[in-house]
Amino acid sequence: MANILDGRKISEKIRESISVEVDDLKRLGVTPGLAVVLVGDNKASKTYVTMKQKACEKLGMHSILFEYPESLTEQELLAKVQELNEDESIHGILVQLPLPEHLSEVKIIESIAPEKDVDGLHPISIGRMMTGQETFLPCTPFGIMKMLEFENISVEGKHVVIVGRSNIVGKPAGQLFLQQNATVTYCHSRTKDLEVHTRRADIIVMAVGKAKLLKEDHIKDGAIVIDVGMNRDENGKLCGDVDYESVKEKSAYITPVPGGVGPMTITMLMNNTLISAKRSNSFILSKVATLEK
Numbered sequence: 001m002a003n004i005l006d007g008r009k010i011s012e013k014i015r016e017s018i019s020v021e022v023d024d025l026k027r028l029g030v031t032p033g034l035a036v037v038l039v040g041d042n043k044a045s046k047t048y049v050t051m052k053q054k055a056c057e058k059l060g061m062h063s064i065l066f067e068y069p070e071s072l073t074e075q076e077l078l079a080k081v082q083e084l085n086e087d088e089s090i091h092g093i094l095v096q097l098p099l100p101e102h103l104s105e106v107k108i109i110e111s112i113a114p115e116k117d118v119d120g121l122h123p124i125s126i127g128r129m130m131t132g133q134e135t136f137l138p139c140t141p142f143g144i145m146k147m148l149e150f151e152n153i154s155v156e157g158k159h160v161v162i163v164g165r166s167n168i169v170g171k172p173a174g175q176l177f178l179q180q181n182a183t184v185t186y187c188h189s190r191t192k193d194l195e196v197h198t199r200r201a202d203i204i205v206m207a208v209g210k211a212k213l214l215k216e217d218h219i220k221d222g223a224i225v226i227d228v229g230m231n232r233d234e235n236g237k238l239c240g241d242v243d244y245e246s247v248k249e250k251s252a253y254i255t256p257v258p259g260g261v262g263p264m265t266i267t268m269l270m271n272n273t274l275i276s277a278k279r280s281n282s283f284i285l286s287k288v289a290t291l292e293k
C-alpha cells in the first residue's frame, strides 16, 4: 500500500513560507503582481485561472485577470503582453494555454519578457533550464521535483520513465530529473509496448491525458508513481492517467488526482512570481540588507 504524496499538504507548507516573504516585501512597498491573460471560453482554462487567482489573493499578492473573447486578434494580444511587460506593478505574466487556433502560442509566449515568464515556457527560460542555469522553471515539472524533495525522495541513479513529451510537462520534467542524476526514458504515443518501459521504472511520471491508462500490472513493486493527468472518468469524475485504486496497492508512493500535482503547479507559480518580484526589486532589498547590518 503506497504512501500518498499529498500535494495539498505540501503546497500548504510551501505557501506558508511564501506568504511570510510576501508580507516582508509588502512592508518594503513591493507587492508581487501576477497578470493572467485568458482568451476564449475554455471551461477547464477558466477553472485553472480562477484557482491561480484565488491562490494569489490568499497569499496577499496582487493578481489581475484579463479576459478576452475568442475573437481577439493576435495583434491585440501581442499589444496587451507588451503593455504588461512594461507595467512595473506586474512581476509575472501568464497567458493561459491552450489559445484559440488563430493565435500562435509560440509567438505569444516569445513576446513575454523572459524576466516575467513565471510559467517558465519562454524559449530563453527553457534554454537556461536545459543548460542548468538559474531561471524560472515550468511550474508543473518544478512542482513534481519539489514534492519529491519535500518527501526526501532522492532521484539520483533512479530510472525515471516519463510518459508524454509535451513542451509544458513531459519534456521539461525529464530534463529536471536528468539534472538530478536520474536516468530518463521518454515515452509517447508512438512508443511500442509502453508497459515494457513502465515496468522497468523506479519512478513513473504520467503526463498523457488519458484516464486510467497506467494499470497495476504496468508497474513494478515499489515504484513511485506521479500522475499529472487531469481527465474525467466514465462517470464524469475527475481522475488522472493512473488507475489509482489498483496502482496504489503496488507502488511505494503515489500522487492522487485531485490533490497531487495540481496544487503543486499553482504553488510553484506563486513561488516564481515572488522570486520575480524580489529580483526586480533587488536594489531595495540589498539596501535594506545593508541598513540591517
Ligand code: NDP
Binding pocket: 140, 163, 164, 165, 166, 167, 168, 169, 170, 187, 188, 189, 190, 191, 194, 207, 208, 209, 210, 228, 229, 230, 231, 261, 262, 263, 265, 266
Ligand atoms: P499533451 O496533449 O500536450 O501531450 C500528451 C502527451 O501524451 C504527448 O506527448 C502524446 O504523445 C502522449 N500520448 C498520447 N497518447 C499516448 C499513449 N496512448 N501512450 C503514451 N503516450 C501518449 O498534454 P499535456 O502534457 O499538456 O498534459 C497531459 C495531461 O496533464 C493532461 O491531462 C493535462 O490536463 C494534464 N495537466 C495537468 C497539470 C497539472 O497541474 N496537474 C498541468 C498541465 C497538464 P505524442 O507527442 O506522440 O502525441
